[in-house]
Amino acid sequence: MFNAKVKSEVLKGIIDVTSPLVNEVKLNISPKGISLRAVDPAHVAMVDLAVKDKAFEEYKATDMELGIDMDKFGGIMRLSSSGDMVSLEYDEETNRLIVKIGNLVRKMGLIDTAGMPDPKMPNLSLPAKIVLKASEISQGVRASEAVSDHLALTVSKDNFELSAEGDTDTVNLKLPKDLLVELNATSKSRSLFSIDYFSNMIKPVKGEDPITIQIGNDNPIKVEFDIAEKKGHVTYLLAPRIESE
Amino acid sequence: MGVDIGDLFRWEKISFKDLHDRVIVIDAHNVLYQFISSIRQRDGTPLKNSKGEMTSHLSGIFHRTANLVESKIRPVYVFDGIPPPLKAKTLEERRKRKELAEKEWQEALEAGDLEKARVKAQQTSRVTDEIINQSKELLKALGIPYIQAPSEGEAQASYMVRKGDAYAVGSQDYDCLLIGTPILIRNLTSSGRRKLPGKEAYTKVHLRQIRLKSSLKLLGITHKQLVDMAILIGTDFNDGIRGIGPKKSLNLIIKNGNVENAIAKIGGDNVPSIEEIKEIRKIFLKPSVTDDYSIEWPGLDKESVLKILCDTHQFKKERVAPALEKYSNVENMMKQKTLF
Numbered sequence: 001m002f003n004a005k006v007k008s009e010v011l012k013g014i015i016d017v018t019s020p021l022v023n024e025v026k027l028n029i030s031p032k033g034i035s036l037r038a039v040d041p042a043h044v045a046m047v048d049l050a051v052k053d054k055a056f057e058e059y060k061a062t063d064m065e066l067g068i069d070m071d072k073f074g075g076i077m078r079l080s081s082s083g084d085m086v087s088l089e090y091d092e093e094t095n096r097l098i099v100k101i102g103n104l105v106r107k108m109g110l111i112d113t114a115g116m117p118d119p120k121m122p123n124l125s126l127p128a129k130i131v132l133k134a135s136e137i138s139q140g141v142r143a144s145e146a147v148s149d150h151l152a153l154t155v156s157k158d159n160f161e162l163s164a165e166g167d168t169d170t171v172n173l174k175l176p177k178d179l180l181v182e183l184n185a186t187s188k189s190r191s192l193f194s195i196d197y198f199s200n201m202i203k204p205v206k207g208e209d210p211i212t213i214q215i216g217n218d219n220p221i222k223v224e225f226d227i228a229e230k231k232g233h234v235t236y237l238l239a240p241r242i243e244s245e
Numbered sequence: 246m247g248v249d250i251g252d253l254f255r256w257e258k259i260s261f262k263d264l265h266d267r268v269i270v271i272d273a274h275n276v277l278y279q280f281i282s283s284i285r286q287r288d289g290t291p292l293k294n295s296k297g298e299m300t301s302h303l304s305g306i307f308h309r310t311a312n313l314v315e316s317k318i319r320p321v322y323v324f325d326g327i328p329p330p331l332k333a334k335t336l337e338e339r340r341k342r343k344e345l346a347e348k349e350w351q352e353a354l355e356a357g358d359l360e361k362a363r364v365k366a367q368q369t370s371r372v373t374d375e376i377i378n379q380s381k382e383l384l385k386a387l388g389i390p391y392i393q394a395p396s397e398g399e400a401q402a403s404y405m406v407r408k409g410d411a412y413a414v415g416s417q418d419y420d421c422l423l424i425g426t427p428i429l430i431r432n433l434t435s436s437g438r439r440k441l442p443g444k445e446a447y448t449k450v451h452l453r454q455i456r457l458k459s460s461l462k463l464l465g466i467t468h469k470q471l472v473d474m475a476i477l478i479g480t481d482f483n484d485g486i487r488g489i490g491p492k493k494s495l496n497l498i499i500k501n502g503n504v505e506n507a508i509a510k511i512g513g514d515n516v517p518s519i520e521e522i523k524e525i526r527k528i529f530l531k532p533s534v535t536d537d538y539s540i541e542w543p544g545l546d547k548e549s550v551l552k553i554l555c556d557t558h559q560f561k562k563e564r565v566a567p568a569l570e571k572y573s574n575v576e577n578m579m580k581q582k583t584l585f
Contacts, residue, residue: 043410044266241581
């Protein structure tokens with residue numbers, strides 16, 4: 001059983017976080033809330049998301065799985081405006097999710113979850129950790145998009161640095177420790193990442209909201225932030241690119 | 246080549262963009278056959294180098310794979326290993342048909358019937374060991390990974406998708422569905438148009454995708470029942486029962502549950518034995534596959550490609566160069582590591 005009422009923004013948030021990586025997800029429903037973990041088909045990035053029951057206005061559920069086509073669900077949610085209350089109900093007989101937005105009733109067919117993988121979170125030891133406001137980094141990422149398809153992130157004892165290099169142009173953003181919410185590193189760590197992926201990962205976080213970033217040397221990056229008014233949490237992993245010779 | 250069950254399934258039209266960044270396992274034997282049968286001149290003569298050796302397969306691998314990597318698709322080729330013993334009869338029949346087609350091609354050429362010549366020439370197409378080895382050599386130089394299957398290539402490809410190492414299998418062969426390919430993509434390596442038989446006209450060829458699970462659900466049968474259906478129609482491993490096509494077979498299996506009961510119901514003498522049924526089911530449901538592979542992107546070796554295509558096989562450099570440029574993407578792809 002799954003029966004819930006929730007603000008449109010919460011669902012849109014989940015879609016924004018998930019749909020750049022995967023088209024189809026297995027949503028794990030439990031009495032305590034919903035969660036999902038998925039890897040993109042290229043195995044480059046992973047998203048792990050949990051939203052507590054408290055994020056919903058009304059929530060009643062037993063343990064179950066819903067196979068969701070994110071493109072389709074995203075299309076449905078675009079029919080809602082912010083502030084709209086959306087009701088979700090699983091119809092077991094027809095294996096559909098009944099989505100109600102105001103007087104609109106949209107029944108969405110679900111995907112069979114039987115063959116969908118349960119990816120394991122890889123064990124990573126990432127020595128450098130920073131916490132910063134979304135607005136501090138988003139400008140640097142936007143600037144890098146115009147210059148290259150990958151960027152370098154460096155964390156040293158005293159600052160965090162983002163840089164990108166194209167054939168003729170470069171971007172550099174250096175943030176000293178006092179502009180960061182937190183910096184925790186004993187030595188220098190540096191890895192390269194695809195801008196496409198990275199930019200999608202930080203896009204859902206806006207303005208003053210904090211993003212936690214952990215990196216190592218030529219290791220994946222871990223990006224974490226809260227959604228749904230802190231009643232939900234997102235963890236992304238992104239595999240690095242190898243430095244050119 | 247195998248069972249013609251495509252009409253029963255629901256095809257989704259997709260575009261190259263939908264496959265962006267995805268690993269697609271390509272059934273090498275299937276596309277090589279496609280290349281050597283279709284990349285030919287109007288009278289059916291394949292592309293040749295100055296020594297008269299066929300080069301259609303090299304042209305196909307080089308140009309069609311270039312289109313894929315240009316679209317940021319990550320192709321991995323899988324080559325056939327040793328065929329299951331039950332396939333021997335089919336293979337022998339194919340060989341005989343090709344010898345006959347060879348004769349008919351020459352006759353059509355002498356008679357000046359170009360249309361017939363082309364058709365017959367296509368039927369002579371054989372994926373020889375030399376074609377396979379040359380293709381592997383070219384893929385290696387292009388920095389495109391390939392994997393050697395222990396037995397049937399499509400079985401290995403399908404296994405890699407089920408394991409989550411790839412998104413889909415690229416093949417024209419519906420046997421991929423029998424062998425449990427979760428997502429099959431057709432026309433991935435097609436030229437984008439296909440000649441209509443008997444006419445000087447072409448039809449546009451679209452990329453199409455079929456999802457096994459949802460398709461089976463729509464048909465109301467299980468994967469095992471799909472294999473049973475195929476046994477009734479006839480596969481690469483057995484002759485079908487006369488007069489039974491996809492639709493009849495589907496009804497028989499739905500009504501009777503499995504192939505044994507269906508055969509008992511319809512009777513006749515030319516039916517597969519219980520042992521044969523068991524063996525064929527095993528080929529499709531528990532095929533021989535390997536975990537001993539890795540998908541790596543070693544990067545483009547420009548010099549080797551030019552040597553193979555331009556020096557050995559006299560491809561025109563000015564035609565090779567622009568397509569070769571597209572492979573610079575591969576180097577980019579390879580720099581991106583994966584999580585697992």
